[in-house]
Amino acid sequence: MMPLSAAVVPTHLVHLAPVDLIIVVFYFVLVLSIGWYLKGRANTGEDFFMAGREMTAWVAGLSFLSANLGALELMGWAGSAYQYGILAAHWYWIGAIPAMLFLALVMMPFYYISKTHSVPGYLQLRFGEPSRALSAVSFAFMTVLMSGVNMFAMAKVMQIVLGWDINFSIWISSLTVAIYVTLGGLRSAIFNEVLQFFLIWAGALLIPILGLYEAGGWTNLKILIAHRASEQYVHLWAGLGSFSNNPMGINWVGIVFGLGAVISMGYWTTDFLVVQRILAAKDIRSAEMAPIIGAGFKMIVPIIVILPGLLGLAVLPEKLVPESLAAATGAHSYNDVLPLMLARYCGPGLLGLGVTALIAGFMSGMAGNVSAFTTVWTYDIYRPFINRKGSDHHYVNVGRWTTILGVLISVGTAYLVMQFASIMDYVQALFSFFIAPLFGTVVIGMLWKRATGPGGFFGLLCGTLCSIGMWTWVKLDPSALAYVALSPHAKGLAQDMFQALWSFITCVVVTVVVSLATKPMPDSQLSGLVYGLTEVPSIGDVPLYQKPLFWAGVVTVVFIALNIIFW
Amino acid sequence: MVSIWFFIGISLAVNGALILAAGIYELVHPPENPSVVLFNLHASVWWGALLLLAGLAYLFKFAPQRKT
Numbered sequence: 001m002m003p004l005s006a007a008v009v010p011t012h013l014v015h016l017a018p019v020d021l022i023i024v025v026f027y028f029v030l031v032l033s034i035g036w037y038l039k040g041r042a043n044t045g046e047d048f049f050m051a052g053r054e055m056t057a058w059v060a061g062l063s064f065l066s067a068n069l070g071a072l073e074l075m076g077w078a079g080s081a082y083q084y085g086i087l088a089a090h091w092y093w094i095g096a097i098p099a100m101l102f103l104a105l106v107m108m109p110f111y112y113i114s115k116t117h118s119v120p121g122y123l124q125l126r127f128g129e130p131s132r133a134l135s136a137v138s139f140a141f142m143t144v145l146m147s148g149v150n151m152f153a154m155a156k157v158m159q160i161v162l163g164w165d166i167n168f169s170i171w172i173s174s175l176t177v178a179i180y181v182t183l184g185g186l187r188s189a190i191f192n193e194v195l196q197f198f199l200i201w202a203g204a205l206l207i208p209i210l211g212l213y214e215a216g217g218w219t220n221l222k223i224l225i226a227h228r229a230s231e232q233y234v235h236l237w238a239g240l241g242s243f244s245n246n247p248m249g250i251n252w253v254g255i256v257f258g259l260g261a262v263i264s265m266g267y268w269t270t271d272f273l274v275v276q277r278i279l280a281a282k283d284i285r286s287a288e289m290a291p292i293i294g295a296g297f298k299m300i301v302p303i304i305v306i307l308p309g310l311l312g313l314a315v316l317p318e319k320l321v322p323e324s325l326a327a328a329t330g331a332h333s334y335n336d337v338l339p340l341m342l343a344r345y346c347g348p349g350l351l352g353l354g355v356t357a358l359i360a361g362f363m364s365g366m367a368g369n370v371s372a373f374t375t376v377w378t379y380d381i382y383r384p385f386i387n388r389k390g391s392d393h394h395y396v397n398v399g400r401w402t403t404i405l406g407v408l409i410s411v412g413t414a415y416l417v418m419q420f421a422s423i424m425d426y427v428q429a430l431f432s433f434f435i436a437p438l439f440g441t442v443v444i445g446m447l448w449k450r451a452t453g454p455g456g457f458f459g460l461l462c463g464t465l466c467s468i469g470m471w472t473w474v475k476l477d478p479s480a481l482a483y484v485a486l487s488p489h490a491k492g493l494a495q496d497m498f499q500a501l502w503s504f505i506t507c508v509v510v511t512v513v514v515s516l517a518t519k520p521m522p523d524s525q526l527s528g529l530v531y532g533l534t535e536v537p538s539i540g541d542v543p544l545y546q547k548p549l550f551w552a553g554v555v556t557v558v559f560i561a562l563n564i565i566f567w
Numbered sequence: 568m569v570s571i572w573f574f575i576g577i578s579l580a581v582n583g584a585l586i587l588a589a590g591i592y593e594l595v596h597p598p599e600n601p602s603v604v605l606f607n608l609h610a611s612v613w614w615g616a617l618l619l620l621a622g623l624a625y626l627f628k629f630a631p632q633r634k635t
Contacts (some may be wrong), residue, residue: 019589023582034574041568059571191571198575202582206614210605347603349589349611353582 013161013336014343020352027199027356028176031192031363035180038188045392048185048399049117049375050280057286059194061293064277065301066193069200070365071358072153074305078341079334081309082320084247085225085233086566088309089302093236094260097559099268100295101552103278104288107269109536110446111279112287113528118279119272119442120380126445126529127456129384134460135441136380138434139272140373144406147369148413154362155414161339162355170414173359177367178407182400186280186375189367193277196360197297203350203357204304207338210345211311224314233313236566242489249491258497262504266439273372285539288548295555299562305338312337316344370406377402433471436500437463440507448515449523449530455515463507470499572629580622587615 016024042048055063080088116122120139124132155169180188215221222234232239232246239246240255268274268291281287312320318332320340326333332340342354378399383390390398441460444451473480474495484502485494526533544550590611597606 017589019585023585026581026585027578030574030578037569191574194571195575195578198578199582202579202618206610210608210610213608214605343603345603345605345610347589347593347601347606347611349586350614353586356582 013332013339014351014355016162016352016355017348019349020355023349023352024356024359027360028172031180031195031360032176034191034195035183035188038184038191041187042183042185043393043396045395045399047187048396049378051185051187051190053280054282055190055277055280055286055290056282057289057293059190060277060281060286060290062197062297063190063193063280064274064290065294065297066197066200066364067274067277067368069197069301069361070150071157071361072150072365074200074204074358074361075157075335075338077305078309078312078338079320079336081306082312082337083309083322083334085229085313086236086306086310087233087239087246087248087250089236089306089566090255090259091264092298092302092306093559093562094255095264096268096298097295097555098260099264100291100298101555102265103269103275104291104295104548105552107443107446108278108287108291109284110529110531110534111275112281112284113534113536116279117379118376119270119275119438120376122442122529123445123456124380124384126526127441127451128453130457131441131453131460132380133385134457135434135438136376138464140376140381142434143273143369143373143376144409145413147366147373147406148410149417150362150365150369151410152414152417157339157358160336161358166418170411173363173366174407174411177363177370178404181367181370181374182403185399186276186371189364189371190277190280192360192367193364196357196364199353199360200357201304203353203355204308204338204342206350207341207345207354208303208307208311211308211315211341215311215314221310221314225310229313233310234566236563238567243485243487243491243494244489248494249489250494250497251487254485254490254494254497254501258494258501262436262439262500263497265443266435266500266504270438270442271435272376273368276372276375284537285542285546285548288539289551292548292551292555296551296558299555299558308341309337312341316340366410370403370410373406374399374402377406433464433467433503436467436504437507440504441511444508444511445530447531449526449533450515450520451511452515452518452521454518455511455513458514459507459511462510463503466506467499467503470495470502569631570629572625573631576622576625576627576629578622579618580626583615583618583620583622585615586611587619590615 041052046052077088077091111122114122114125116125120132120136123135151170151174154173155166158164158169159166180192184191212218212221215224225233230247237252240250240252243249243251278287278290281290316337320334320337321329321331323333323335325331342351346354378395382398383395437460440463441456444459445456470484474484481490481495482488485498487494490498523533528534539548590609594609594612
C-alpha cells in the first residue's frame with residue numbers, strides 16, 4: 001500500500017463543481033438506501049454473516065475481486081507503475097491469477113463442503129482449537145487495525161486531492177459503513193462491493209482511453225516512455241534476470257516463488273476478507289466459478305491502474321517524485337499520478353464520478369474488513385471462548401454490536417496513526433507476518449492427511465515467528481536484506497517476497513516434522529476436510545461453457561498470452 | 568427481492584444523466600479556457616450517454632416486476 005506523509009500538504013489537486021458534489025452525495029444516499037432495504041434480510045446468523053449463502057457466481061466473483069480493489073490499491077499501484085513501469089502488473093497477473101484459479105479448483109471444494117463460516121473455522125475443524133485461536137485472534141485484530149490505517153490514509157488522500165478536512169472524511173465514511181453493514185450484514189457489504197466495481201470502471205476507464213488517444217497509441221506510448229524513463233519500463237520479464245537490471249530491484253525468483261507461489265496464494269486463498277465472499281456462494285459450482293470470474297476481471301484491472309501510471313510517465317509535463325521528497329518540497333508524488341490524470345482529462349461530472357469511484361473503493365474496502373472482523377470475532381472468538389450457549393439471535397446481535405465496535409476501533413486507530421505516523425508501517429508489517437505461513441498451514445491441511453493438530457499449530461507459529469524475526473533483523477540492520485533476499489542488489493519490495501518465501505518454507509518444514517513425530521489423526525475425523533478422504537459433490541450435468549474447469553482453461557490461456565505479449 | 572443489478576442500473580443511469588447534462592451544458596456554453604486536455608472530444612457527452620444507456624438497459628432488464 002502507498003505510504004503517505006503528513007509533513008507537507010500541497011494545494012489540493014482537483015476542484016469539484018456542483019454537479020460533481022451531487023454525484024458524490026448521490027452515492028452516499030444510494031449505499032445507505034441499499035443498507036436500509038436489506039435490513040429485513042439479515043435476521044439469522046446465516047443471513048447476517050454469510051449473506052444467506054445464496055449469492056450467484058457473478059455477484060460472489062465481483063465482490064471477491066472488489067474487496068481487494070480499494071482506492072489505496074488503485075492509487076498506490078498506479079503510482080508504482082509510474083515508478084517501476086509495467087513490472088507493477090505482476091501483482092495483477094502472476095501475483096493473482098494462479099492463486100485465484102488454485103482457490104477455485106483445489107481449495108474451494110474443501111471450504112465449501114466443510115460449511116465453515118471462516119478460514120479460522122476451517123483450521124479448527126482440521127487442526128483443532130489452538131490453531132483456530134492463533135489465526136482468529138491475529139486476523140481479527142490485524143484486520144480492524146488495517147481498516148483504521150486505510151481510513152487515515154484515505155482521509156489524507158481526500159485532504160490532498162480535494163482539500164477535505166480529515167475529521168470530516170473519517171467520520172462521514174465510517175458512519176456510513178457502520179450503518180449499512182450493521183443493517184444488512186454481509187449481504188449489504190457484498191451489494192455495495194458490486195456497485196463499487198461498476199463505479200470504479202465507469203469512473204476510471206476514460207483515463208486510459210483518452211490517455212492512449214493523447215499519446216498516439218500503445219506503440220507511441222512505449223517510445224515516449226523509453227525516451228523519458230527507460231525501455232525496461234515496458235517489459236514484464238525481460239529485465240528480471242538479475243536484481244540490478246530492472247527498476248524494482250528484484251529478480252524472477254522473487255516474483256515467481258515469493259509473489260506468485262506464496263504471497264498471492266496466501267492472500268487470495270486464506271485471507272478471510274476475500275474468501276468470505278466466495279463462502280456466500282449459493283452452490284458448489286458458483287463457489288468454484290466465482291474466483292474464476294474474479295480472475296477474468298483481475299487480468300484487465302491493469303487497464304485502469306497500471307496504464308494510467310504509464311501514461312502519466314509519458315504525458316504529464318511535470319516529473320513526479322518519491323513521497324519523502326514530495327513531503328519536503330511540496331511537489332507531487334508518484335501516488336498522485338491517478339488523481340493528476342483524472343484532473344487532466346475529466347471535466348465537471350466525470351470528475352465527480354472519478355472521485356466517487358475512489359470514495360466507493362475506500363468504503364467498500366472498509367466494509368469488507370469490518371464484516372470479516374465481525375464474523376471471525378463472533379464465530380471464532382466469542383462463541384468458542386466466551387459464550388458457547390447463545391441463541392442464533394444472540395449471535396446476530398453480537399455481530400451487529402461488533403460491527404459498530406469494529407468501526408470505532410478503526411476510527412481510534414486512524415486517530416492514533418494521525419499522532420504517530422510510524423504505527424502505519426508497523427501495522428502493515430504485522431498483517432504480512434501471518435499471511436504466508438497461514439497459506440502453508442491451510443494447504444498442507446487440505447492436501448496431506450498425515451498433518452496433525454500439533455503439526456499445524458507449531459508450523460503456523462514458527463512460520464509467523466520466522467517472518468517477524470526477519471523483519472526485525474532487517475529493521476535493526478538494513479544490510480541484512482542482502483542475506484534475506486540472497487543478493488546485495490535487492491531493494492525493499494524484494495524483502496517482502498523473500499520474507500514470505502522463507503516463512504512459508506519454515507511453516508511447511510515444521511508442520512511436516514512435528515506431524516511425523518505425533519500421532520496421526522483418524523481418517524473418520526478428516527472426512528470432508530482433506531484431499532483423498534473427501535467426496536467432492538458433482539457440479540451436475542452442465543454444458544461445457546458452464547464448467548469451472550473450462551473457464552479456468554480460458555483464463556489460463558489469456559494469462560499466458562498477456563505475459564508473452566508484454567514480455 | 569430487488570436484484571443487485573437493478574441498483575447498478577440506478578447508479579449508472581443517474582450518474583450518466585448528470586454527466587451527459589454537464590457535457591451538453593459545456594457544449595452549448597464552452598469555457599474560454601478549458602481545464603482539461605482533449606476538451607474538443609467532449610468526453611462528458613458520449614461517456615455520459617453511454618453510462619445512461621447502460622443504466623437504462625439494466626433498469627429495464629432487472630426491474631423488480633420482471634422475471635429474469
